[in-house]
Amino acid sequence: MLYAVLCYHREDEVCAWSKAEDDAVMAKLAVVQDRLAKAGRLGPVARLMPTTAATTLRKDSDPPLVIDGPFAETKEQLLGFYVIDFASLEDALGTVRELARANPGGAYEVRPISLFHPSHLPA
Amino acid sequence: MNDPAWIEAALTGARAQAIAALLRYFRNLDTAEEAFQEASLRALRTWPLKGPPRDPAAWLILVGRNAAVDAARRRKRHEPLPADDVLSDLEDTESALADRLDGEAYRDDILRLLFTCCHPGLPATQQVALALRIVSGLSVAQIARAFLVSDAAMEQRITRAKARVARAAIAFEAPGAPERAARVAAVAAMIYLVFNEGYSAGGGANDMRRQLCGEAIRLARLLLRLFPAEPEIMGLAALMLLQHARSAARLDAGGQIVLLDAQDRTLWNRAEIYEGLALLDKALRHARPGPYQVQAAIAALHARAARPEDTDWQEIDFLYATLERMQPSPVVSLNRAVAVSKLRGAQAALELIEPLGERLAGYFHFHGVRGALLLQLGHAGQAREAFNRAIALANSPAEAAHIRAHLDRLDADPNVRPAGGPNRRAS
Structure with a gap:
């Protein structure tokens, strides 16, 4: 089954990484990603811009309200996501533990995907 | 862990x-x-x-x-x-x-801390030093290195700034809306000062000084998270991101300044450009323009041009004219002159900047731009004079070297004849 792995972390902290620290974390994550890619299980991966670049459309009013910033003000922010094919939740948690060792702090939310459109963007 | x-x-x-x-x-x-x-x-x-x-x-x-x-x-x-x-x-x-x-209490706490560092009683250099020490947590030695002064001198500067802030007694009750807006504006100006300390550093600068740009961007994001709907803060963050995106292309391998037209645009940092453009988009939706947004919009036009000849100079000229109205300053007019020279030629640009001569007499870039325009018009002698004045006012070895290169070309190029007079036009 396809799972979304949603990456939460404290943005203040990630923004405080130096270029070298950022590169080091990315390199460690790439090791896990490469293995998944070679196994043909890795879908789209995205790192999101800071939440300051986000805009939210609240559709619980009519007309919808456009608000600057992310949907939720939380201690940890959604900073990126993976789409990965896992055999089971245990399988998913095993891999996510590896990602966590590569990039400690914050949280990964593992969420099964119910509808998936492969990308139509140019590579 | x-x-x-x-x-x-x-x-x-x-x-x-x-x-x-x-x-x-x-x-x-x-x-x-x-x-x-x-x-x-x-x-x-x-x-x-x-x-x-x-x-x-x-x-x-x-x-x-x-x-x-x-x-x-x-x-x-x-x-x-x-x-x-x-x-x-x-x-x-x-x-x-x-x-x-x-909630609000926490937001006002951070704003108060930032505002404490840019109290109007503090000179700009003390504001920047205090913010880097208190908010960014850089050591006195690191800040001293960034400002090219001794540790002892920086220690003294920060101690003085702290003493002045302590005497000023910043209000601790929650600020009202106008007071809050004034504080946000003062903090934004201080953050841009931090950025410019790093950005003006040039080739001879150490890593510490260049890191100030990244620190300023971090502070702007912090301020923007506190005030997510402030278009001018979006503009400030966008402006700094778009300028910083060009860092890798601004100096060549020998540490020499590379002008915008000559920069290798593949070296521009795409991630920073996209983030800057995204923030500018968000800001413009508010239809509450301000100087940071206008400057960011100018930087965005450069960022969007794949080649120098794709640059929309018409729009840049218009934006500088807007900026001149919002924030009249001879430096803004000088910058506008570059756009004017692209659109209407060097003579028109020169006419625009000649009246600024008195106010910008001590400004490196004025003499640099003036020299380049005079050179374009074939006034080699006057150009040389302007370049010599610029060198004397250079803020960094890279700036001096850049002007020196102009003079060397002047010496080497037999086609550049001495100027016949101030009104002579280039053929």
């Missing part, structure tokens, strides 16, 4: 919020700073063993506050207390405190 670099980042990330809350509690910058220092030391001891707390800022505030209160008590009673006493039972209080940190 016991990666020291990670803990460093967690401390840096939580610093502004933690010191801001401690400042509200103790109402004294030194006490707040010492309390944070003590909490950081305990974090370095405790976090590797127990794992990081869920909310590092809340942990640091609580531990820092208790440590400072204990220290005050110890001084009073002359008797020691158990050292890590405060660390017990942290779990419950931490989450309760974290809840209280949310």
Whole structure:
């Protein structure tokens, strides 16, 4: 089954990484990603811009309200996501533990995907 | 989890919020700073063993506050207390405190801390030094290196700034809306000062000085998270991101300045450009233009041009004219002259900047631009004079070297004849 792995972390902290620290974390994550890619299980991966670049459309009013910033003000922010094919939740948690060792702090939310459109963007 | 670099980042990330809350509690910058220092030391001891707390800022505030209160008590009673006493039972209080940190109070705390550093009574250099020390947590030695002064001189500068701030007695009650807006504007100006300290550094600069740009961008994001719907803060962040995106292309391998037209645009940082463009898009939706947004829009036009000849100089000229109205300044007019020279030629540009001569007599870029325009018009002698004046006013070895290169070309090019007079046009 396809799972979304949603990456939460404290943005203040990630923004405080130096270029070298950022590169080091990315390199460690790439090791896990490469293995998944070679196994043909890795879908789209995205790192999101800071939440300051986000805009939210609240559709619980009519007309919808456009608000600057992310949907939720939380201690940890959604900073990126993976789409990965896992055999089971245990399988998913095993891999996510590896990602966590590569990039400690914050949280990964593992969420099964119910509808998936492969990308139509140019590579 | 016991990666020291990670803990460093967690401390840096939580610093502004933690010191801001401690400042509200103790109402004294030194006490707040010492309390944070003590909490950081305990974090370095405790976090590797127990794992990081869920909310590092809340942990640091609580531990820092208790440590400072204990220290005050110890001084009073002359008797020691158990050292890590405060660390017990942290779990419950931490989450309760974290809840209280949310919302407006926390926002005003950080704004107050930032505003403390850019009090109108402080000269610009002291504002920047104080902000880097208190908010960014750079050491005195690091800041001294960035400003190319001795540690002792920087120590003195920061001590003076702190003393002046202490005398100024910043209000601790929640600010009203106009007061809050004024504080945000002052903080934005201070952040742009930090950025320009790093950006103007040029080739001879050390890493520390260049890091100031990244630090300014971090502070702008922090301010924007507090005030997510302020178009001018979006504009400021966009402006700095779009300018910083060109960093890798601004100097060649020998540390020489490369002008915008000659820069290798593949070296521009796409991630920073996209983030800058995204923020500018968001800002423009508000239809409340301001100087930062206009400058960001100019930087965006450069960023969007794949080649120099694709640059929309018409729009840049229009934006500079807008900026001249919003924020009349000879420097803005000088910048506009570059766009005018692209659109209507060097003579038109020269006519635009000649009246600025008196006010910009001591400004490196004025003489550099003027020399380049005169050279385009074939007035070699006057160009040489202008370049010589620019060299004398250069702010960095790279700036001087850039002008020196112009002079060398002047010497080498037999086609450049001495100027016949101020009104002579290039053929």
